[in-house]
Amino acid sequence: MSEEIKTLTISIYTENNIGLLNRISAIFQRRHINIESLTTSQSEIENVNRFVIVVKMTETQAKKIVGQIEKQVEVIKAYYHTNDETIFTENCMFKIKSELLFEEPQIQNIIKESDARIVTVNREFFVLENTGRRHEIEELRKKLDKFGIMQFVRSGRIAVTKDEMKITELLSK
Incomplete structure (x- = not known):
């Protein structure tokens, strides 16, 4: 049985470095996953930015992508959440x-x-x-x-x- 494709919100806490956005978007591009929306801003922590990325994919795909994103040097932590787990x-x-x-x-x-x-x-x-x-x-x-x-x-x-x-x-x- 195939896993359900869901709208997921991926949150990424990062240092603010040039080129990081390109590397993160390339991770989605390589897997042929379209980014529905992307917002980046200062997070609640000084000198730490937060990406909020909305995608449609399975949770299995999300786990893999979050793991790949966390391999980027500037990434502190990445998470994914379902719509039920977020206020947006x-x-x-x-x-x-x-x-x-x-x-x-x-x-x-x-x-x-x-x-x-x-x-x-x-x-x-x-x-x-x-x-x-x-x-x-x-x-x-x-x-x-x-x-x-x-x-x-x-x-x-x-x-x-x-x-x-x-x-x-x-x-x-």
């Missing part, structure tokens, strides 16, 4: 013609219903920002699409685990 969200921004904000009452209803917030307004355009799960952002995009979106951008997943990751303890040893 994405951010997005929409740039839309300003006239629509005043001429289309439906747009104001969409903004209220989705809990989006207006970041800026000028004569030419306004910018909406929203946070949520990917399907919620896609739903909002579909609703706004019929009015014309000038620009759209969505972040990669940001995530924390429900369980403690004990990375701080690992580094203090």
Whole structure:
């Protein structure tokens, strides 16, 4: 019986070195695994960065990839988690013609219903920002699409685990 392909979040704690992103992405590329989203930022530990990578693969594949990632010199620790083991969200921004904000009452209803917030307004355009799960952002995009979106951008997943990751303890040893 074949193992189920799942959406998994891989967290990688690293030193911040040039070229590491290329080497990590090459590990996925060699296995023909597409990266659905990738976010990197400062972690909770000073001078330690954290990659959050979303992929669709089996847990067996994830164990192998995490092992390979940990062989990189700058990698401190790597983990993988299922969606049930994480709390996650994405951010997005929409740039839309300003006239629509005043001429289309439906747009104001969409903004209220989705809990989006207006970041800026000028004569030419306004910018909406929203946070949520990917399907919620896609739903909002579909609703706004019929009015014309000038620009759209969505972040990669940001995530924390429900369980403690004990990375701080690992580094203090």
